[in-house]
Amino acid sequence: MYPRSGPCLLLVLLVCVFVDAHTKFPTLNHIRPKSSDKTQGRAVSELLRRLLGNRSSEFIASVNRSLSNDSLDVCELRSTRNGKIVATGSSGVAVASGIYNYLKYFCNCHISWSGNQLDLPSPLPKLTGVLRINTPHRFRYYQNVCTFSYSAVWWDWSRWEREIDWMALNGINLPLAFTGQEALWQEVYRALGLNQSEIEEFFSGPAFLAWNRMANMFKFGGPLPQSWHVNQLFLQFKILERMRSFGMSPVLPAFSGNIPKGILRLYPDANVTRLGPWAQFNCSYSCSYMLDPRDPLFLRIGSLYLSQVVKQFGTDHIYNTDTFNEMTPPTSDTDYLSAVSRSVFASMTAVDPQAVWLMQGWLFFSDAVFWKPAQIQALLHGVPLGRMIVLDLYAETEPIFSYTESFYGQPFIWCMLQNFGGNSGFFGTVESINSGPFKALNFPNSTLVGIGMTPEGIEQNPVMFELMSELAWRKEPVNLAKWASLYAVRRYGSMQENLTAAWRLLFSGVYNCTVPHYRNHNHSPLVRRPSFRMNTGIWYDPVDLCEAWRLFMEAAPSLMSKETFRYDLVDVTRQVLQVMTTFFYEDIADAFQNQKMPELLTAGGVLIYDLLPELDRLLSSDRNFLLGTWLERARSQALDEKEAQLYEMNARNQLTLWGPSGEILDYANKEWGGLMEDYYAQRWGLFVQTLVDCLDTGRPYKQDTFNQAVFQVEKGFIYNGRKYPTKPQGDTYEIAHRIFLKYYPQALKRL
Template structure:
């Protein structure tokens, strides 16, 4: 029978789990994959992790890794009470034990660890565990990250922040993370060794904030070049990242060659079969148009094996490599023979260096371009690699799964992934019903080749509840009761059990966190974070009343909880979402007033938006450390070795979250709602828009969108280069600011819904 867990039923009860292991698709070629560190090394790394997390109270846990506990090649952790009020946790890998410890902390101690702070008020003594609590997973792999995550979120991280993230990964059971840091230093060695000069390489690499798309062949040069200082620091960082990941029992995924080459290759090897692809997104060929080396050319194998040889010599390997052919780019031919040859050659470049290589491929291309990728083309690309030697990430499975339309990727093993977030943009969003049901439907799918679950957000450090739910589901054998889970989440998130907070989270799960319409994704289309026009997307997938009521309940509980970091973050985030909704309502009033030539109404709604609501929102965001533009910019500048480089990195950081390209090529894609950005970017655009509409009515002229776009572009561009300094520490009293906003705007919000 599947496990039954009483914590799903009520808060005070203790978890007791019964497990059976269903017959599942097995791939002998994956059996050799697993932690390389010894049990002793993993145990030591775990002990250090728990000490970092709990300080002196970490000594109350007895930790042990014993890989022989694994059952059917799947992770297991056992928890029991030990002498002296201690808790013993024994598991088949470091990650399994870490996940078991975190389960205990959540459901026995009502604690939480998240990107937005930790709530670790441990009871003393620690609650006992009756009998043996056995936790297991039906999934060999628990994958984490997206190729884009390294640009949208972790690009400026130092080791301290990476250490925190790796700890979070382990606690959440992740054992298959991407590890792409520092690869450009090795690519530079390869290309210099082939005869390219530094100018050739500088015109190829992008700046740090755009490396994800350089790696996938979408973009060149923009925001670059990369300095030797950058390469050295990133290499050193990668050594530490890999050492820690492996010590905890993870299997880091390293990069491999996809065929994308610098343009200068055509000069050095004029006979090479190199194809120039078309421009990507809204870029022209000055910064796009990748050069792809044909897989049949001997140079393909030479470059691929050169890079992988250097990579393995530098970093070692866990035998899993990621590379993405044709990411958001159309192949030169739809001929299945050609597509099979491409994947065969990519894989051959791996196995020529590592005979045990497994290719991990993002399946985004099948979602992004379904017109090209018909069943015949998908099957050809996948079958260019022996069955079981490729793992496909069904990257957007919570909204647009591919496994069900490709007979489980035509036999190749796959990982069911939740993408969730595009660009790292702010905004409450989730698909909790889909992620609660989807993985289990995939597991029960006829002849399923499912081998894992994954979290593949383009950007992180937002909506922590969604990631805690998703990571926990990897240790379940059937769907859970979402509303009971949400109630328990509220209690451990804040360290108190309060009816208002429980009801607030139930409302959030019912509304903003339960999007079931794929078209909405989580790309924040709110008018607040978009360049103003007369035709903006104002659709919602939820009832605003539910959000406003959740806000009210949270505010009523706020005063005694303001010292709790996790609560303070959520209060700001829910208030921010409420003001985002109000911005949409005011925009509709502004638009209606202009169309009806009602100047007084236009002045009232426009004035309220740009002179009061948005400045209040900026003050709110500036009062909480997790919503600060200044911190993002400070981290970017801190990686530089001199003033020139610091200025380059700051422009990278500003451009990515606003214009995204020299001309607003992917405008507002990575939009963040941060203090400083709200005041000096979004508010300035809205002010110009309202003033332009007022002038049009005054002069009896129609609104000219093209003229406005030219004017507002100057505002946007100036923001990316003005070098204004922003605080990297919170300013103001969050509770006072929220109180003022709530008393002023909550009644207005309800009135506007009537």
């Protein structure tokens, strides 16, 4: 047994007192829960039944919005004489997050994408007096437009239900809700006079819809079957109903000016610009058509679409659209930029006079050469102050508010991006996220109205999202070492010192990237196309990682029944083998450059015939690391085999080539069982064999020649037709232990 309360009481009470001395925006007062208090309370009770089963009857949840008189969420918890916990909050989200706070810090429980640890004590620990938990942040935002393609594209309702529960427990009250929008666009395009082939030429395949929506690309991976539209629309109705039942305010899509080419047939005089190529795509799939927001047709299309959105989805009066995402405007003229944002906003207010525009601030970072202070201010000031909210999308690394005078008066949300492409791999910026929101809150004339999480992909590094969501309810930064120790206790339900020590090492090392401007794309040689120009740099000391690995292995025998522990054992072992792959790559490169065939055969042989197969076996032993699950979810969306093949191609291509010819190669790399064996290991095998042949024949190595050959391997994976397991195979502990015995001594020698 382990202590359930004690020091934890002080920890929780730290979140209880806030002084709201920051900018208020009356223009945002109408963004509030639409569901009744009773509906929200019922939603929390149903969540608890899904989560806790029969033990849910020990919690009494209710909503009383009058608890908060300033639109900032609050929850009060107390114990009853018969041992129940009564939680009353200003919204369903406030109650859910208050109860999760109690579960974490009084019951040592934990909820995550990679498993739950819900060993509830009986009876429940008693609260002395009233525990009051509140937040200084009006909004807690969640999602990135890319998340819908990198993570959620194949989700069914069951998976969405779990995610919305997770949102509520983690205090999210402003989620992005982009599912099903193509079904409405299809109706708008038909009403305008486009034929079906023109519509089908426009929409991309499911795995690439995020970039179709942002006007980066079209057509690739399509056409979208009609069954897709029907299923996604039905899913969106359920998503919105559930989000609103908790008191969340879903953010709905609006028009950015991105149009199908067929509009030019109908309106040949429209002011349309054809954009240049995006990324490495040519104009077969990019060079989108953008309607000038100042053209009267923009208002017509934009209001037609938003009318459909409001009619079908209802509204909470907040809409997202992004102009110039990773695209440079045709002119830097400030009058033009103000006119653009003014026109975009007008297309919203024509339908919804109370509209608020939520805009991702990514463009100011991604094209900083263009977006100077005058241009940023012009775009922002085309919309009345307080009627736009800007997401400072990558604030943990590249905050924009600090050099734009708090977005020149527009309200903003400080966001942690954390992940690109849904890549596997440990990463975090714990010091930055622990201090950044508080710096933003106390910034001179701060217009901060919330904090958010905007990862391109999720279901990785759950610790970062638990910390970030908890910080929304804190009045000051946490003690990171203590927080990491308590996280270990909650996650595994164990007080083992090995595990708390391991997590302190991870928090001070791999989870604390302090390299200025560091962008977390997993560039490990393991998951990149082999060459002699690979990035081998890391931001942390691998000695600490290996020590954490040793501590995990010592704790493993008694904890393998815990899914959360099994996941982390796989994950930390995977991270070590990722580092070891870099060592073997360096040995391979040195051996080839020095023309040492025995050393080349040894390093290449160990990598190809032992390390990578062992890593594949390890990943295949845990349900959270299976390629087969991703592919099966894709195929399950289909009505027939033709659709299933289309969806599977989308799913495989996004992970690998990301385009017909590797245009954004390996951007969305994943370390999954099946993918490791049939994709990454095959490339490394070809690379080593090519080097051996070069040394054997005296021919020079030519990267272009290798690229042509390896492209056939990469493309072959997309169409290999192989079925991959959807259930874990093998004993995780046996595999991890065997890997540890082989590679831990080697790691120590290299470090």
